[in-house]
Amino acid sequence: MKAFYPEQRLAASSMGERVATDLRMRIISHDIEKGTILSENQLSKEYQVSRSPIRDALKLLEKEDLIELKKMGAEVIGITEKDIAEIYDVRLMIESFVFRRILKKDNEKLIHELQKILEMMKIAIKYKDANEFSFKDIEFHETIITSIQHRHIGILWSNLKPVVECLILLDMRHRMQHNYEDFDRIIYNHELLIQAIIEKNEPLVEEAFYKNFNDVQKQSEGLWHNPESLKRASDFHE
Amino acid sequence: MKAFYPEQRLAASSMGERVATDLRMRIISHDIEKGTILSENQLSKEYQVSRSPIRDALKLLEKEDLIELKKMGAEVIGITEKDIAEIYDVRLMIESFVFRRILKKDNEKLIHELQKILEMMKIAIKYKDANEFSFKDIEFHETIITSIQHRHIGILWSNLKPVVECLILLDMRHRMQHNYEDFDRIIYNHELLIQAIIEKNEPLVEEAFYKNFNDVQKQSEGLWHNPESLKRASDFHE
DNA sequence: CTTGTTCAACCTGTATACAAGTATATTATC
DNA sequence: GATAATATACTTGTATACAGGTTGAACAAG
Numbered sequence A, B: 001m002k003a004f005y006p007e008q009r010l011a012a013s014s015m016g017e018r019v020a021t022d023l024r025m026r027i028i029s030h031d032i033e034k035g036t037i038l039s040e041n042q043l044s045k046e047y048q049v050s051r052s053p054i055r056d057a058l059k060l061l062e063k064e065d066l067i068e069l070k071k072m073g074a075e076v077i078g079i080t081e082k083d084i085a086e087i088y089d090v091r092l093m094i095e096s097f098v099f100r101r102i103l104k105k106d107n108e109k110l111i112h113e114l115q116k117i118l119e120m121m122k123i124a125i126k127y128k129d130a131n132e133f134s135f136k137d138i139e140f141h142e143t144i145i146t147s148i149q150h151r152h153i154g155i156l157w158s159n160l161k162p163v164v165e166c167l168i169l170l171d172m173r174h175r176m177q178h179n180y181e182d183f184d185r186i187i188y189n190h191e192l193l194i195q196a197i198i199e200k201n202e203p204l205v206e207e208a209f210y211k212n213f214n215d216v217q218k219q220s221e222g223l224w225h226n227p228e229s230l231k232r233a234s235d236f237h238e
Numbered sequence C: 001c002t003t004g005t006t007c008a009a010c011c012t013g014t015a016t017a018c019a020a021g022t023a024t025a026t027t028a029t030c
Numbered sequence D: 001g002a003t004a005a006t007a008t009a010c011t012t013g014t015a016t017a018c019a020g021g022t023t024g025a026a027c028a029a030g
Helices: A015-028 A040-047 A051-063 A081-102 A108-126 A130-147 A151-178 A182-199 A202-225 A227-235 B015-028 B040-047 B051-063 B081-102 B108-126 B130-147 B151-178 B182-199 B202-225 B227-235
Strands: A067-069 A074-076 B067-069 B074-076
Touching: A015 A040, A015 A051, A015 A151, A040 A051, A051 A067, A051 A074, A051 B051, A081 A130, A081 A151, A081 A202, A081 B081, A081 B151, A108 A130, A108 A182, A130 A151, A130 A182, A151 A182, A151 A202, A151 A227, A151 B081, A151 B151, A182 A202, A202 A227, B015 B040, B015 B051, B015 B151, B040 B051, B051 B067, B051 B074, B081 B130, B081 B151, B081 B202, B108 B130, B108 B182, B130 B151, B130 B182, B151 B182, B151 B202, B151 B227, B182 B202, B202 B227
Parallel strands: none
Antiparallel strands: A067 A074, B067 B074
């Protein structure tokens, strides 16, 4: 296990999930190249487990469209910049839907929860803990999404989450090293979002929202262009 | 295998997928009740296959949130009317996204393809073939969705598709028996949609679109209320 | 040199075996 | 009778075994 992914987060996972998490990280960080053929036997040797958990892992990655299960072997599809843009499209679509619902209801508890998470994000920045920051960032958005208690929107998110988690992790590790000042803006955008929810200010939501996505997307473009940066971002972990 | 699902559609599937398809149909049609605990051993006896394909099936259904994998046994979550409304929410969200893209591009091939599928839908109605009609209906929407070549929207759809397929199958079988005249309106709505794409008429798209979803959703409500109708719909197959 | 055939080394899908965990019923203790 | 300990009959997660199927290289024939 290459440990690209923080180990303690995997505590309760089965072997299949662990392998999937590791492979996912390696595929998205281009440590495993597009076009590579993975076989169950080879992976079971590499990870020192039997074929059963490997099969579980491959099935998971197939659902995320990171690999394609063929007659013989699984072909790595990988992820391009276009994919990343598309994933942001989808996130934007889902969260826009969520906000339309949020504006129609009382959000006292939600706001309280978001403020707590945001404070933790600030601490993570202070201690330059990119991993922790990433997980809190994800949690922030997940909290918003799940607040509307819409099961099927929740399902969409849970299917998308693993890949988004990888992207954010790599992105934030990179920023932490090379664009530390970015975090001011990220925090500001999140504060704006909370404010917008408090005021039920639809235009402000839209603004905060698009701003955040655009900022995040624009700023991180450099990373995905540069193989060396990607490698450093994936090697970096406590 | 209870054969709620047309057998010939399963031609190239593995045992796991077949079992998943059958279980999905049984869960959604309330043949298996919410709260039921499924165990791998019990299912492997019932379907006369080993635990391996059963495990595959359960993993698939878990991703669709139809069951929940617990420490011991898999609990059937099932599907309520609220879920069905939520699934329509999600479909509406996805297809709205798709249409915003479609209006920005040339759609000659798409229109041609849709017209072909629509003609087949008409034939299916003429011969009262609810199954074939359902699959063509799904194909119609899938054709629209995939036409924008947006991989991650495609992934969302492919995750949603199996459940939607079940819902449509049950719904259309019911209508074919009890609301045959509904099909006139369904066809009309699809024609409207094609027309809207041809004219790149955004308001018309919206109208055709909401109309179709509302019609379909409203009209089918009766089915999901009535356990007897559901049973008949699931028993009905050539 | 090209084409067709055979064969060996792989692959996956499924079946089975085993280890470790959990719930339930039963027994022992107070 | 009530409560705690234990036994038992399940369960899942992982490992392994086996049956086809697929690929590609070696080789024979033209």
